[in-house]
Amino acid sequence: MLLGPALALSAILFSIGVAGVLLRRNAIVLFMCIELMLNAVNLSFVALAQVHGLGGQIMVFFVMTVAAAEAAVGLAIILAIFRHTQSVDLQNINVLQG
C-alpha cells in the first residue's frame, strides 16, 4: 500500500521540479521540469486511487493528454521565440518590462 511514502515521494519530485524551474535558465529545461511536476502529481493520484477507488486512475489519463497538448504548444512557442532571439536563455528574453 505504502500510501505515506508514495505521497512523500511525489511531494519530493514536485519540489525538485519547482527547484528546477526556479534555478535553470534554459526554456526547454524549464518546460521539462514542469512536466516532471505534472508526473509527480500523477504519482500522487495513482497512490490515492488505492484508497478512493478508480477515480484517481482515470484522472491520470486526463493529465497525460493535457501534458501532451501542452508540450506540443509549448515547444512551438519556444521555437517561435528562438526564431527571434536566437537563444532560449531566459535571462536575455526580457524585452517586455517596466
Next chain:
Amino acid sequence: MQTIDLATAGGATLALLPEVVLTGAALVVLLVLSWRHTTAEDSRLAGYLSLGGVGLSAVALAYLWTADLQPLGLAHMIAVDTFRYAAVAIILIATAATILLSLQYVERERLLAPEYYCLILLAATGMMYLAGATDLIVSFLGLEVMSVAVYVLVGFNRGSVFSAEAALKYFLIGAFASAFLLYGIALIYGATGTTNIMEIGARLGQGNIPVLGALGLGLLLIGFGFKVAAVPFHMWAPDVYDGAPTPITGFMATGVKAAGVIALTRILFDGFSHSIDLWQPVVAALAIASMVLGNLVALSQRSLKRMLAYSSIAHAGYLLTAIWTGSSLGAGATLLYILAYVLTTLATFGILAALGRGGERDVTLDTIAGLGARRPWLAFALSACMLSLLGFPGTLGFIGKWTILMAIVNQAHAALGIILVLTSLVSAGYYLPVIMSMYMKPASATSPEGKMSGAGIAVIVVTVGLLLVFGFWPGPVLGIATNSARVLSGAVPSVNALVR
C-alpha cells in the same frame, strides 16, 4: 420546469448545449479554412462563421435559461443553474466582441491565419467548461483547453518579438501554475475521495478540514490566483497583456479573468463553505495586495496598454474582495462587477486597437492628446470607460463597486471597504489624465487617425451604451445578478436574506 437526466447522452448534450454548439462551430470553421486560408477574404469569412457560431450558442443558452431545467439528482459534471448561464452569457459577450474587434485588426496587422478565430472559439468553450464545472476535473480540463488556446493566440503575431516573448512567459508560468492547481486537486481528492465540488462540501462539513484538504485548498488558491492575476502571482500579466495583440489582450482581460473568478467563486462557496475562516483571510490579503500594487504601479505607466494591464490587476483585487465576503450578495456583486468590468474593458481595448499600430505599445497619453476635439464621439466613449473603471456614478462600474461595498459592509466591518475606496481614489490618478489629455491638451501632429471599422464601432456603441444605460437604470441587471448568485449554497450564514 422540465427535469433532465444528466446520465443519458440526450440529457447531457441538452445541458451542455451552448458548449456543444460552440465546439461544432469551431470544427466547421476549421473545416472551411482548410481550403481557404490565404487571402483576407478567407479570414473575414472565418470571422463571420465564428460569429455565427457564437450567435447559435447564445440562442442555445437562451433556450436553456428560459427552459429552467432541473437536473435529476446531483449535477455531477456540469452545473445546470442560472449562475452558470450568467457566466456563459458574459463569456459569449466577450467572445463576440473580440471577434468583431479582430476583423479589422487582423487585416491591418497582416495576421492572415484564419485559425485565429477557431482558437478563439475553442478558448471560449474552455472558459464555459471552467465556469460551469461542478467537478474539479472538468474545471481543470476547461482551464487547460482555454489556456492552451490562449497561449497560441498570445503568440499569434509571428512578426513581432513582443508577441513571441509574451507567449513564452505566459506558457511557462501558466503551465507552472496549472501544475500547482492539479496538485491541489490531487490532494483534495486524497482528503475527500471525490472531485465533485458539492460532495467535497458535504464531506468537509463535519469537523475541521484535514491537513491534506487544507493543503489542497491552498494550492487551489495559488492556481486560481495565477489565473485571476492576483498579486503575488500577477507578474506575468503586465508583460503578456503588453505583448499580445490588443483584441487578444481584451479577450484575456475579460473572458479568461471572468471564467477564473467564477470558477473560484463556485469552488469556494460550494466546496469550502464550511472552512471559510481558512480561506477568507488569504483571499482578503490577495485582494488588498492586488488593489494596492495594481493601482500604484499603474500610476507610473506611460503606455496606455500597460497601464490597463495593471488596472486589470487592481480590478482582480476588487473582485477578490467581493469573493472574500462569502455571502450570496458577495457572489451577486462579483457577477455584476464582472459584467461591468467586461463591458468596459472590451470597449477600452477596442478603442485602443483603433488608435494604435503594431501592438499599440506606443500609444501613450501624448498620442491621444487632443482627441476630444478631433474625434468627439470616440473621446466620449473612452472617457465613459475611464469613468466606469474609476467607479464614477452614472456608469455600471459605479453600480458594481456600490454592490461590492454593500456586500462588504454586510460582513459588519468595513475596513476592506475603506481600502477599496482609497485605492480606487488612487486610480483616479491615472484614469483622469487620460480624459485630461484627450480634452485639455492640444492635438499633436503625430496623433493617430483612429479610423474604425463598422464592426468595431458596433462593439463600442453597444458596450458603452450598456454601461451608461445600466449605470442609470441598474434594476434589471442587478436583479439577474443577485438572483443567479442565490443559487450557490451560500457559504456564510450571513444576513444575506438581504435581497428580496
Next chain:
Amino acid sequence: MTDFLTSVGYGQWILHALIALPVLGAIVVLFGTTANAKRIGLVVAVLEFILSIGLWWAVDTRPGTMQLVAAIPWIPTWGISYRVGIDGISLFMVLLTTMLLPLCVLSSFTYIAKREKAYYALLLLLTTGVLGVFISLDLFVFYVFWELMLIPMYFLIGIWGGTNRLYAAIKFFVFTMAGSLLMLVAILVMVYRIRVVTGVLSFSYEHLLLNAVKVRSWSPWLFGGFGLAFAIKVPIFPFHTWLPDAHVEAPTAGSVMLASVLLKMGIYGFLRFAIPFFPSVALGPDITALVIGLALIGIIYGALVAMVQPDIKKLVAYSSVSHLGFAMLGVWAGSVQSVQGALMVMIGHGFSTGALFFLIGMLYERRHTREISAYGGIARVVPLFSVILMIASLSSIGLPGLNGFIGEFLILLGSFRNHPVAVGLATTGVIFAAAYLLWALQRLIFNRLDKPENSSLRDLTLREVLVMAPLVIGIVWLGLFPGPVLRKMEPATKRYLELADPGIHPIKLFSFADKSK
C-alpha cells in the same frame, strides 16, 4: 399667486422640471450650431430662473418640514427611490443657483472663444448636478448628484482654464472625490446598521433620520466620513488648498458657480445630513471645539493670507475661506440667530463674491492679467466699473446696510452666548477683511494711473451692466430688507435646531477636551 401655481399643479412637476430642463437644454445646445450655442444657453437659463421664482410662493416653509416631496422608485432591490423635496434652507440655495446661471451664461458671451457648445452644455449640466444635491432626499441620489457635479466643473476648469489648469482641475477632482468616497462608505455602513436594527433597507432621508439614533455606537466614525467630505467642500482650514488653485484657473462663470454655489454644498451637507444624523457626536464638546477652532483659523488665516496675494482672484478665493469660516462658526454655535446668520452668509457671500468674480473676469477680458500690480488708477478711466467694484467689495467687507453685514452680525450675535472668546477673535476677522480688500481695491482702481495700457480700458458694456445689475440690487436689497428672507427660512432653522440638539450626554471622543460647556 399661490392659487395660480396650485391651478397649474406647480408643486408636482417643478422639482423634476428644474432638474430635467438644464439637461434638455444641454442636449439642444450640443446639437445646435456653435454660433447660437450661447443664445440657447441663455434662453434655457432664463427659463429655468423664471420657473424657479414660483418656488418662493409654492413652498410653504411655515411648518419647517420638507415640502413638494416626490418619490419615484429607482432601484427597489436596495430600497433606493428618486426622492426630492425642498424646505426653507434648500429653497434659497436653489434660488441662488438659478439666479446665478443666467448671469454666468450672459457674462461668458465674449469670454469664451473656443468650443462654446461644450462650454454652455457643461454649465447647464453643472446646474443640474448642483440643484440635484440641494433637493435630493435619498442618500444614494444625493451621492450620485454630489459626484456628477464634479465632471462639468472638472472640464470647465480643465478646458477653459488658465495656464496651470490641468493641475488645478485634477487637484479639485481628487480632493472632492477623496472626501466623497469616505462618505460613500459611511452611507453604506449607516444604512446597513440601521437595516440590521430595523429590518428595513432604505436610503430615504426621513427613514435614516428617524433611526440614526439607533446607531449611536457607530456615530463617531460615520460622522467622520460625512464630516470629512463636507469639510473639504466648505472648505475648512486644512483642506482648503484646492480652492485658490481652482478659482485662479477656472473661467469666470466657473469661478462664480464654484464660489457662490459649490462651496455652500459643504455647509448645506452639514446642516442637512452630518449634524442631524449624529447630533450627539457633531455637537459634542470636542468636535465643537475642533470645528470652532478650525473656523477661527479659517477666518483669520484666510484674511491674513488674502492680504498678501499678488493675484486678485486668489485674494477673493482666500476671502471665501474666511467668510465660510464665519458660516461654520454660526452653524456650530447652534442658536437660531447664528444658524440663520450662517444661511444669510451663504446667500450673501454668493452675491458679493459672485459679483467680485464677474468684475475680475471683465477686467481679465480687457487686460488678460490678474496681477494687482498691473493695474492702478483706473477709476478715472472706468468709473462705472469702479463704483460697482466698490459696492461689491463693501458688501464683502460687511459694511452695515449691505448684505454681508446681516449674515456676519447674526452669526456673531448668536454665537456670543456659548463661545464669547471665539466671537471676540472672529470679530477681528472683520478688521482684516477691511484691510485686505481695501488695500487691493486701492492698488486696483486708485493710486496713480501710470501704465499706458490702463488708460485705454473701456467701461462696462450694456451686457456687462445687465450681468451686474441683479447682483448689486440684491446686495442692497438684502442689506436693507432681509426681513422677508429671514422670516421665510426661520421655521426650517428651528426644525434643524430641534434635530441638532446633542441630547443629555454627548459623546466625547477624546478625553482631554472635556471642558464643560
Next chain:
Amino acid sequence: MPQHSYGAIPWIGLTVLLPLLGFLVNGTLALVRPQAKRVVSLVGTGVLLASFIVAVLVVLQLRQETLIGPYTVTFWHWIVVDTLQIDFAFALDHLSAVMLLVVTGVGFLIHVFSVGYMREDPGYARFFAYLNLFIVFMLLLVLGSTVPLMFVGWEGVGLCSYLLIGFWYEEKANADAGKKAFIVNRIGDFGVLLAMFILWTSIHTLNFAVIAERAPTMLEAGGPVVTMVTLFLFLGCVGKSAQIPLYVWLPDAMAGPTPVSALIHAATMVTAGVYLVARTNVLFAMAPLSSTLVAGIGALTALFAATIGLRQYDIKKVLAYSTVSQLGYMFIGVGTGAYVAGVFHLVTHAFFKALLFLGSGSVIHAMHQAYHATHAHEDAQDMRNMGGLHRYMPWTFALMTIATLAIAGVPPFSGFFSKDEILAAAFARGAEHPVFYLFWGMGLVGALLTAYYMARLLTMTFLGDNRTGTAEQEHLHEAPWVMTAPLVVLGALSLAGGILNLPAFVGGHHALETWLDPVFEPAKKFSQLVMPHGSTELLLIGGAVVIAVIGLVAGIRGTLVRPIVVAKNAPAEMGFARVLFNKYYIDELYQFLIVSPIVGLSRLVLWKGVDQSVVDGFFVNGSAALMRGLGWLGSRLQTGQVGVYVILFLVGVVWILGSVLR
C-alpha cells in the same frame, strides 16, 4: 415708547431722505455728465437747506411736547429673527435734536463754502454726491433708535470719510490716508460690535431707550458686564473720535479737501464718539471705572495732541491736532459725568473749528491761485510761506481771530463757557476721586498750549511781513463771497454760541442743560455731580481766563521774536522740537510694531510657509509624489526576467500554504 403723531415730527424721515435723493442725483450726474456744475451745486446745497429747515421745524415742534421717552418713527422691520427684533426706526429726543441741528446747519454752511472752494475741480459732482451721502449716514447715526442702526450710520460715515479723504485718489498718499482712516475706524467698530453682543446676551435688547430702562435693574452697577460694555463702546469712540491710541488717522485725513476736513473731521463725524457716550450715559454712569478711563484718556489726548500742535508748520495739521485735543476735552466732560458740558463743548467746537478750517480753506485757496498764477511749486498749506495776509484777506483775518479767541477760551466767546464748564466739572469730580484733579490740571495746561499754538497760527499766517513772494502778492485777495458768507455765519455762532448754556453767575439759566435734562436723567441716579459755585467757581473762571490770555500773548510774541524763514530753505528742526514735528514718531512706531509684522507674518509664515509648503507641498503634492514613487518602485520590480516572476510566485506559494496550514 409712545407713538405720538404731532405736527412736523413725523417729517423727521425727510431730513434723511432729502440728502439721499441728493446723493442719488449727484451720483448719477457724476457718472453721466460730471461737468453739469450748476445743477449739482443747486441740488447739493438745496437738499441740505431743505433738510435743515425740516430739522428746525421738527425741533420747534419738539419744544412744545413734554416727552417722557424718545419719539419713535418706525419705517420697516429690518432684522427679525426669533427673539431678535430690530426695526429701521428713528428715535428723536432732545439730544438727537441738538445733533440734528448741528449736522444739518453746519453741513449746509460747508456745502455752500464747497461750491466756491471746489469750483475748478473736475470731480465736482462726485464731491457733492459723497458729501450728501455723508449727511445721510451722519443723520442715521444720530437718529438711529437701535445700536445696529446707529452702527449702519457709524460705518457709513467711516465709508464717506474714506471716500472723501481719498477724493484726489490720483495721489497714492491721499488713497493711503483714506484706507488708514477706514481701517483704524474699523478697529474701533470692532469694539462697538462686541459691546452689542454683550448687551444682547445680557439684557436682550439693542434699543437705546430699552437699554436705558433695563440696564439699572438687570445689570449690577459697577459690575463686570456693564464695565465690559462701556469699555468696548469706548474703544469704538476712541477709534471714531481719534483719541489715543487710535488718533493717528485724523492728521493724515487732512489729505482730503478742506471742506471735508471742516465737516467730517472737525464738526460732525469725530464727535460721534462723544454722542455715543452721551447716548448711553446710563451705562457709563453705572460704570465709574470706565468713566474715569474715558476722562483719563480724554485728558491725556488733550495734552498730548496740544504739544504736537506746537511745532507743526502745515496749517491744517495744526488744526487737526487741535481737533484731537478739543475732542479730548469733550471726553473729559462726558467722562466726569457732565454730559451736558461735553455736548455743549461739542456744539461750540463745531462752530469755531469749522470756522477755523474754512478760514484756512480760504487762505489755502488764495495761496493756490497766487502760486498757480506765477506757476510756482510751493506748498500752499505751509504757514512758513504765508505771513501778513491780513492786508489781503481782512474778512478772513477778522473771523479767524474770533475763532481763535473762542477756542482759547476768552470770554465772552462760546469756547470760554463750554471749556470752562468741563474744567469746572473735572475739578468738582476731583472732590470724590482725587485723580480728576490731575485731569483738571492736564486740561488747564492743555488750554494754555491751545491758546499758544492758535496764536502762533494766527501770527504766522496773518501778522508779520509776507513771505509768499513779491510776484504772488498781487494775486492774493479775499475769497469770493460764496466762501466768506458761511464764515461770517459761523463767526456769529462762535461769538454768540455761549448763550446756549449761560451759567448762573452771568444771569443765564443753563438753557441747554434744561433742554437735555430728560436725556441724562437716568444717569443722575448713579452719579450726582455738584458743580462748584460761589467763590471756587469764580476762582476757576478767573484762572482759566488768565491762562488763555497768557497763552495768546506768549503765542504772538513767541512767533514774532525770530524771523520765520520760507519753507524752501527752512533749517531742519532740532532737539525736542524735531520730536514734536515728527509727532513723536507714532506712525513709524505703529508701522514697525503692528503693520509690517502682520504683513510679513502673513506673507512668509502663513502663505508661503503654512499654505504653500506645509499643507500644499508636504501633504497634498507630497502624498501624490509618494504614490508615484511607490508606483515607480513597483514597476522596477517588473524586470521582465521569468526567473524573478517565478521567485515572487514561490513567495506567494510559501505564504499561502503557511497561512492555510496554521
